[in-house]
Each structure stands twice: as C-alpha cells, then as structure tokens.
Amino acid sequence: xxxxxxxxxxxxxxxxxxxxxxxxxxxxxxxxxxxxxxxxxxxxxxxxxxxxxxxxxxxxxxxxxxxxxxxxxxxxxxxxxxxxxxxxxxxxxxxxxxxxxxxxxxxxxxxxxxxxxxxxxxxxxxxxxxxxxxxxxxxxxxxxxxxxxxxxxxxxxxxxxxxxxxxxxxxxxxxxxxxxxxxxxxxxxxxxxxxxxxxxxxxxxxxxxxxxxxxxxxxxxxxxxxxxxxxxxxxxxxxxxxxxxxxxxxxxxxxxxxxx
Numbered sequence: 001x002x003x004x005x006x007x008x009x010x011x012x013x014x015x016x017x018x019x020x021x022x023x024x025x026x027x028x029x030x031x032x033x034x035x036x037x038x039x040x041x042x043x044x045x046x047x048x049x050x051x052x053x054x055x056x057x058x059x060x061x062x063x064x065x066x067x068x069x070x071x072x073x074x075x076x077x078x079x080x081x082x083x084x085x086x087x088x089x090x091x092x093x094x095x096x097x098x099x100x101x102x103x104x105x106x107x108x109x110x111x112x113x114x115x116x117x118x119x120x121x122x123x124x125x126x127x128x129x130x131x132x133x134x135x136x137x138x139x140x141x142x143x144x145x146x147x148x149x150x151x152x153x154x155x156x157x158x159x160x161x162x163x164x165x166x167x168x169x170x171x172x173x174x175x176x177x178x179x180x181x182x183x184x185x186x187x188x189x190x191x192x193x194x195x196x197x198x199x200x201x202x203x204x205x206x207x208x209x210x211x212x213x214x215x216x217x218x219x220x221x222x223x224x225x226x227x228x229x230x231x232x233x234x235x236x237x238x239x240x241x242x243x244x245x246x247x248x249x250x251x252x253x254x255x256x257x258x259x260x
Contacts, residue, residue, distance in 0.1 A: 016105065020101040070084065141188045152167070167201060175201070
C-alpha cells in the first residue's frame with residue numbers, strides 16, 4: 001500500500017461522506033429540522049466550528065460520518081413539544097431527509113459522468129485485449145495484447161455485450177473467440193478455467209480506439225442512465241455472490257484504489 005493510494009482512499013471516502021451527509025443536512029435544514037452536528041469521521045473532533053446552530057467537525061477516524069438531527073435517535077432526550085425536532089415534522093419531510101443522502105450520491109454520479117462525457121467524449125464500444133495473464137487459458141491458446149475482440153461463439157462482443165457473459169454462459173465449455181490482429185481475422189479456441197468461483201480466460205480488456213465527442217443532449221442522456229445501469233451491475237454481482245455463482249472478492253475503500 002503506497003502513501004498515494006492511502007491518501008487517495010482517505011480523500012475519496014471523505015468526499016463521499018461530505019456529499020452523502022450533506023444531502024441529509026441540506027434537506028433537514030430546508031424542512032425546518034434542528035441539526036446539532038455535522039461530522040466527517042468518527043471520534044472526538046480534531047477541528048470544529050459552530051455556524052447556524054450546527055457544529056461542523058472533522059474527527060480522526062475516517063470510516064464514515066454522520067449528521068445529528070435532533071429527535072432522529074429514538075433513545076435521546078428532547079423536547080417533545082419542539083416543532084423543529086425530527087419526529088414532529090411532517091412524514092413526507094422525514095422521508096425526504098432519510099433518502100436525501102443516497103440521492104445526493106446518485107446526483108453526484110450523474111453530474112460527474114456528464115462532465116466526463118461532455119469534456120472527453122465516450123469510449124469506443126469495441127474492445128481489445130490489453131494483457132493476457134501468463135499461464136492462463138487465453139495466453140496458452142495464443143491470444144496476445146492488442147488483439148481486437150470481434151465475437152465469441154458466434155456472438156458479437158463489445159462494451160455492451162461483454163465476452164465475460166459468453167464465457168459464463170458456457171459453464172467451462174471451450175469458447176471460440178474471433179479477434180482482429182493487424183487487420184486480419186483470427187479464431188482461437190479457449191478453454192476457460194475456474195478462478196475465484198467464476199469461469200475466466202485470464203485477460204484484461206480495454207477500449208479500442210479514440211474517445212468520440214458527444215453533443216450536450218447525448219451527454220445528458222447517457223449521464224442520466226449511467227448510474228442506473230451501474231447500480232444494476234453491482235446488485236447483480238452481489239446477488240450472484242449470495243447464490244454462490246461467483247466467489248466473493250470484496251474490497252474496502254483503500255483496496256479499491258490499489259492497482260490489482
């Protein structure tokens with residue numbers, strides 16, 4: 001673990017906390033609730049200041065954060081006649097306050113994707129092999145870095161139709177993979193192996209070609225749907241882990257920033 005990876009993990013987690021808790025905080029204040037504390041991190045405060053009746057603080061344990069809304073914790077004592085406490089606000093306001101955190105993260109993903117698409121365009125759908133792992137099925141069969149993926153078992157493969165789905169559907173059966181190498185079509189029969197509970201052939205895949213500029217409208221449309229499909233992929237992966245179709249290979253915030 002390099003110091004840079006550790007710093008990126010801590011900074012990234014802190015930003016996610018601020019955005020998430022900021023959503024709760026903003027909606028709670030707009031709904032007339034009393035917010036006592038906004039904390040990034042847990043533990044005694046390192047730095048704090050009070051503004052607008054709320055204490056803002058940074059704490060030493062960067063594993064989360066919280067917004068302390070008066071009355072949200074049912075075990076705390078508060079003035080039950082106070083109209084600004086959480087239980088005394090209308091039900092729709094309480095619901096909005098609860099979902100505001102995840103909604104803030106979701107909205108942030110849309111904004112970030114919009115900026116990336118408008119500034120740098122979209123990645124090409126065509127994919128290439130960046131690196132076949134030594135000793136794994138793809139390398140053994142003769143596939144090389146730079147080979148452009150065309151089809152697998154007669155099915156088109158690209159960013160929208162990943163080769164992993166064809167391999168998974170085969171349940172270990174040999175896969176006929178068509179690639180372009182120096183402009184020439186070549187076909188390789190590859191026998192997947194079982195790795196971490198899933199059939200794989202041992203390749204790293206990346207986009208082939210340059211990013212394509214997109215219009216404002218296209219960037220808006222793609223940015224709006226991206227978090228939805230990304231969420232579906234994550235939930236599908238978790239469901240497959242629960243069913244035992246794939247082996248759990250989970251990582252924390254620091255592990256996410258560490259190159260594999």
